[in-house]
Amino acid sequence: MVKNKFNIKECEEKWRAFWEKEGIFKFDLKSKKKIYSVDTPPPTVSGKMHIGHAASYSQQDFLIRYKRMAGFNVFYPFGTDDNGLPTERLVEKTKGIRASDMPRDKFVQLCMKLLKEKFQQEYLEDWKRIGISCDWDILYSTIDDNSRKIAQWSFLDLFKKGRVYRKDAPAMWCPECQTGISQAECEDKSLESSFNTIVFKVEGKDLAIDTTRPELLPACVAIFYHPEDKRYKSLKSKSAKVPLFDFEVKIMEDERVDPEKGTGIVMCCTFGDQTDMEWQRAYNLEIKEAIDKTGKMTSLSGAYKGMPVKEARKKIISDLRDAGLLLNQKPIVHDVKVHERCGAEIEFVKSTQWFVKYLDLKKEMLKWGENLNWHPKFMFHRYANWVKGLQWDWLISRQRYFGISFPVWYCKKCGEIKIAEEKQLPVDPMQDKPLKKCSCGSEEFIPEKDVLDTWFTSSMTPRLSIELIDKKIWENLFPMSLRPQAHDIISFWLFNTVVKSNLHYGKNPFKEVAISGFVLDPHGKKMSKSKGNVVAPQDVVEEYGADALRFWASSVKLGDDISYQEKDLVAGKKFINKILNASRFVFMNLEKYGGKKKPKKLEVLDELFLDQLNSVIRDCTESFEKYEYSKVKSRAENFFWQDFTDNYLEIVKKRVYQGKGDKKLSAQYTLYQALLTLIKLFAPITPFITEEIYQEYFKKLEKDKSIHLSEWPKEIKAKGDKKTWQRTLEILAQVRQAKSKAQKSMNSEIILSLDKEDLTLIEKVKEDLMAVTGAKEINEGEFKVVFV
RNA sequence: GGUCCCAUGGUCUAGUGGUUAUGACGACUCGUUUACACCGAGUAGAUCGACGGUUCGAUUCCGUCUGGGACCACCA
DSSP: OOOSSOOHHHHHHHHHHHHHHHTTTOOOTTOOSOEEEBOOOOOBOOSSOOHHHHHHHHHHHHHHHHHHHTTOEEEOOEEEBOOSHHHHHHHHHHHTOOGGGSOHHHHHHHHHHHIIIIIHHHHHHHHHHTTOOOOTTSEEETTSHHHHHHHHHHHHHHHHTTOEEEEEEEEEEETTTTEEOOGGGEEEEEEEEEEEEEEEEETTEEEEEEESOGGGGGGEEEEEEOTTOTTTGGGTTOEEEOTTTOOEEEEEEOTTSOTTSTTSEEEEETTSSHHHHHHHHHHTOOOOOOBOTTSBBOGGGGGGTTOBHHHHHHHHHHHHHHTTOEEEEEEEEEEEEEETTTOOBOEEEEEEEEEEOOGGGHHHHHHHHHTSEEESTTHHHHHHHHHHHOOSOEEOEEOOSSSOBOSEEEETTTOOEEEOOGGGOSOOTTTOOOSSOOTTSOOOEEEOOOEEOHHHHHTTHHHHHHHHHOGGGHHHHOSEEEEEEEGGGIIIIIHHHHHHHHHHHSSOSEEEEEEEOOEEOTTSOBOOTTTTOOOOHHHHHHHHOHHHHHHHHTTSOTTSOEEOOHHHHHHHHHHHHHHHHHHHHHHHTOGGGTTOSOOSSOOHHHHHHHHHHHHHHHHHHHHHHTTOHHHHHHHHHHIIIIIIIIIIHHHHHHHHHHOOHHHHHHHHHHHHHHHHHHHHHHTTTSHHHHHHHIIIIITTTSOOSSGGGSOOOOOOOOOOOHHHHHHHHHHHHHHHHHHHHTTOOTTOOEEEEEOHHHHHHTGGGHHHHHHHHTEEEEEESSSEEEEO
16 A cells, blocks of 8 residues: 655665566667667766756656557667767866867867766666656667767768768858857847948049958958948949058949948958868968968958967957047847857868768658658758758867767878778777778878767667567668657757768668757746756756656647746646555455456446546547647546546545445446556656556556556446536536535535426436435426535 | 647646536635545636737637747858
C-alpha cells in the first residue's frame, strides 16, 4: 500500500534506477517488432540542462514512450555535442587556463579527459532525472573515435564526389575566436555607432559620402552610385581621391546602391559587407586588406597600423575632423553581425578555407524538405526560408584547437592536396602520415591544422548512433523514423543533416520531424541571464518532481511556445497526489479477485462508464498518432478528474462497500480496468508515478515487467450510450447544487423527484443514482430535492 | 523589407460554421470521519484583439489593421 506521506523524489529515483538496471528502454537487436528509430538531438555540453531542453526532450519522450507501448522496438540513442568552442570555453573556465597558453595536443587531451570523466556524465544526469527513456548504452559524443571516423569519412566521400573545395575567399571571420564561421553562426545585434559624412575629392571638388566604417578607407577600391541618380551622373568613370590616404579610386554605377540612403553614394571597401564582396567579384576589383585576423589594422593603413578596429575608427574620425574632411556625424543604432557564441563583431577577411559546395542545389534542397513530414506543418516554412536565403557555400573549416581534424595533408613540394585513406580513419594529420607518397614523389607533407565545423559532424547523427552498436542494422534503422528538435536549429542541424544525407546516400535521413517550441517566462518573454528571469529545471524537479515538470511540458501543443507558470507545476503535483489516492481507493476495495475476474453481467452504469472510457482510449490513440500529446493529456486528465474520480468513484462507493455478488464484482472489475487504462494513458507523460502505481498494485496480476513495456490500452467490451451517462451526471450535479444551496452535507438523505423522461432514461441505473445522491426514493414529478 | 506563429473570464488556456464557449489557478459561499484538506460541492466572472467581407448564421472561414513573438534578408 502506498503510504499517505509520499516522497516524490524517492519514488522517482527508485524507478529511474529500476529502468536502468532492468534495461527497460534497451533497444533489442533480436526483436522481430517493427523498429521506431529516433535521431535524438545531441545537446551541446555546457554544464547544465536548461529549461528549454527539459520541455523539448520531455515532449519528444511522450511520443517515443507511446510508440514503445504501441508495440515498436524503439531505437532511442543519446549523444552529446562536445567538440569545438563550447567545450574549449568550458574547459578554460573550469580549469582557469587559456588554450593559447599551452601546446595544442596538451589542451586537446585535457578537453577529452574532462569531457569523459566529468562533463558528459554530469550533464546526462539532468536528462536521466527528467525520465528521458533513451537507451543510455547507445551513447555517443561528437568527438569520440567513432564520430571522428564518420565525420572524416563524410569529408572523404564529399571530396570524392567533388562536393568540397578549398579556396581563398572572403570568409566571415570572428577576430575574438580567431576562426572562420558560417552563415548560421552569426546573429544580429543592435549596436551604437555613428554615421559619418566624409569628403572625397573629385577634380578638386568635394564629394560627400556617408559611411559607418571610416577605418576601411585604406581598403577603399571604388565608389558607386545608382545608374539613375542624376546627382552623380556626371561623375561617371571619373576618379575620386580618398581622404587621409590620398590615393584615387574609380567612380562607377551599380543598381545595388540605394539612392535614398545617406548621401546616396557609397564607398566600396574590401570587405565592408556583403555588397562590397559582390562588387569585388562583379567588377573584379582589387582586394585590399585593412584589417588582419586579430582584428587589428594592417600596414595598409599606414599610421594606424596595429590599432584595433574601434580605436582606429575613433582616430580616423578625429583626424578627418582636424583636416576639415568630416562634414557631419550623427549617432545611430544599427544591427551588426556578431558571432553568436562570443558576441564579437564579424569581419570579412581573405583566407583559405574549406567549403562544401551546395549553392547549386537549392531546388533539390527544397524538395528534400518538402518530402519530410513536418509536425507542426508550418515549421517547413522556416526550412524553405533558410534555403531561399542561402548565399554562400558551407564554410566547414574552423581555426580551433578542439575539434575533428580534416583528414588532409598538403605536399610540401608540389602543394597537392593529399587526403587520407578510408582504412586509416580516424586520422590525425598532425600525428599520422599519408599511407602513400605524393604523385610528385615527395614524402614530405604539411598537415592541415584546421578542424571541421561542429555541424559537419553533428549532421551525421543518424550514423554516429547506429554505427555505435552495429553497422549491419543500418538498413533497418535508416532513414530514421523521427527527428525531434526545437525550432531554433532548423537551419543548422536539421538542414545540414538533410543535405549531408542526400549527398551521401541519396535520401532523406528521417521521415517525421517533430519541432518543439520555446520556453518563455511567465509574461511570455524570452528567458535570458541578463533579464534574470531564467528558471532552472533542476530547481523545478527538486521542488515539484520530474513528473510535474513533464505534466507542465505536455500542456502545450507541439511547436507552440510555452510560458513557465508555477501554478502549472502545482497542478502536476496535485494530479500525482490525486491519482495516487484514487489508486489507493480502488485497491482497498478489490479483495481476493483483485479485479481481474469478470462478472457474468456488467452493471448498466459500469457499462456506461466503460463506454466513455473507450472513447477516451480512441481519442488518445488518435491524438498520439498525430503527435498531439497535449490533446492526450487534456482528454485523459479531464476524464480522469471529472468522470472517474468526481463521479464514477462516488457512484460506486456504496456498491463496493456494501454490495454483494455480481453487482460488487462488476464495480471491482470496472475500477480495475479503468485505473489500469488510465495509468497507461498517462504513462508516456508521467512515467514515474504510473510506474509506481503499476508496480505497487498491478504487477502481481499483469505480466509485464514495467508499465512502459506494457501494451497501449485497447477498448474494453462494453455497451453504453453517451446520453444516459451524461444525463445521469447532470442529475447528480443538480442534486449537489440543491444540497449546496441548502447548505446541507453531500451525504444528507433526500427524496428526489424527476420528470418522466429522466425517470425512464435512468431506470436502469436507478439504484446507483439513489446511492450516490443519498435518495431514499425517486419519484415522478417536477425536479425536486426534499430533505428528510 | 520578406515569411511564419499567436491574440478566448483577473491570470494561463481548450475548442467549434449553429454549443448554456472547456479546464486550471485565483475570488466568493458551503460541506466533510471507510481514496484524497496537496479535499469535495456550489457561485460569480468572457460583447472569443479591432474593423470589414463570405454566410440564413462567424469566436471559428477570408481580407485589412493593431498588439506580441520568431526566422530570414538588408543595414554605405
